[in-house]
Amino acid sequence: MRLSILDQAPISAGQSSREALSESVKLAQAGDALGYSRYWIAEHHDLEGLACSAPEVMLGIIGAHTKNIRLGPGAVLLPHYKPYKVAEIYNTLATLFPGRIDIGIGRAPGGSAEAANALTDHFLQKVWNMPNAVKDLLHFLERNFPEEHEHAKLKASPVPEIPPVPWLLGTSKKSALLAGENGLPYVFGKFMSDRDGQDIISEYLGSFKPRKPGQSPEVILTVSAVCAESDDRAQEIALSSLVWALQRGKGEGQQGVPPIPEAKNYPWTKADTEALKKMKQKMIIGNPGRVKEKLIELQDLYKADEIMLVTITHSPEDKVRSYQLIANELLNS
Numbered sequence: 001m002r003l004s005i006l007d008q009a010p011i012s013a014g015q016s017s018r019e020a021l022s023e024s025v026k027l028a029q030a031g032d033a034l035g036y037s038r039y040w041i042a043e044h045h046d047l048e049g050l051a052c053s054a055p056e057v058m059l060g061i062i063g064a065h066t067k068n069i070r071l072g073p074g075a076v077l078l079p080h081y082k083p084y085k086v087a088e089i090y091n092t093l094a095t096l097f098p099g100r101i102d103i104g105i106g107r108a109p110g111g112s113a114e115a116a117n118a119l120t121d122h123f124l125q126k127v128w129n130m131p132n133a134v135k136d137l138l139h140f141l142e143r144n145f146p147e148e149h150e151h152a153k154l155k156a157s158p159v160p161e162i163p164p165v166p167w168l169l170g171t172s173k174k175s176a177l178l179a180g181e182n183g184l185p186y187v188f189g190k191f192m193s194d195r196d197g198q199d200i201i202s203e204y205l206g207s208f209k210p211r212k213p214g215q216s217p218e219v220i221l222t223v224s225a226v227c228a229e230s231d232d233r234a235q236e237i238a239l240s241s242l243v244w245a246l247q248r249g250k251g252e253g254q255q256g257v258p259p260i261p262e263a264k265n266y267p268w269t270k271a272d273t274e275a276l277k278k279m280k281q282k283m284i285i286g287n288p289g290r291v292k293e294k295l296i297e298l299q300d301l302y303k304a305d306e307i308m309l310v311t312i313t314h315s316p317e318d319k320v321r322s323y324q325l326i327a328n329e330l331l332n333s
Helices: 017-034 055-064 083-096 113-119 123-128 130-142 173-181 198-207 231-249 260-264 270-281 288-302 316-330
Strands: 002-007 038-041 070-073 102-106 165-170 186-188 219-227 283-286 306-310
Touching (some): 017 316, 038 102, 055 070, 083 130, 123 130, 130 165, 165 173, 173 186, 173 198, 186 198, 219 316, 231 260, 231 316, 288 306, 288 316
Parallel strands (some): 102 165, 165 186, 219 283, 219 306
């Protein structure tokens, strides 16, 4: 099984943004040493408790401090940007770190409506134009605009020896079809979806049209997981992220991911308890053997080529330990 890391760069209570981003570098280094296939960092804009608004900056730093792991944004939010600039940024990274750069592509705003308006004009129109933007980005990366196109002679410099690999991220049939029709590998965000996703992935597999000879569909399934030496300890560690999710849903949680003692003392309402049950159903929480069993089950169920794990804890050490325990079961056994 191939395993990867999705880092949302969360800020824990008592931690600064700088410290949170420093921990992201350390997490990527740990993933590199443990044999994870790729490390992607998310893009968010003015969302309380999330530190990374510019993945391209972080990836330059992380690339210089890692050796083998593939790196990318999870995802670059394409409606905010011109495809040409995105191609320039990731061609630069691919030039610096040959054979290691991905471009995860998404269409979400990544923040509030106010943030979307501050980033770009006519955001909803740009979302509607997403299929054309994806095609333009692919042409820039592959340097294959039709001869009559206005950009036919334009290069997204520097041109790397090994181009970055584009992926499309989503949680809907629309995104699955867009990936399939453009011959792109697809990432289904199970951790952030209320849908089971099997039918969405089937749509992708059924619609896949190779862009180049020899291409075949490829699927990454993104899952929320917390692993510890025992089930009880894993549940205890996971409670911090669960409580934080509840707080954020209420417009609270500005202090970041709460420490475990604070999470244990959270004043639960009946509605909170019901919400907690639903959130846990979308997560894998447990000891290494239990997590391994669930991941293998999900891989078979979703026909996934790779599992990407997102893990939020208060303690950076608990997060790295979770990835380490899972790697020991599935990558290093």
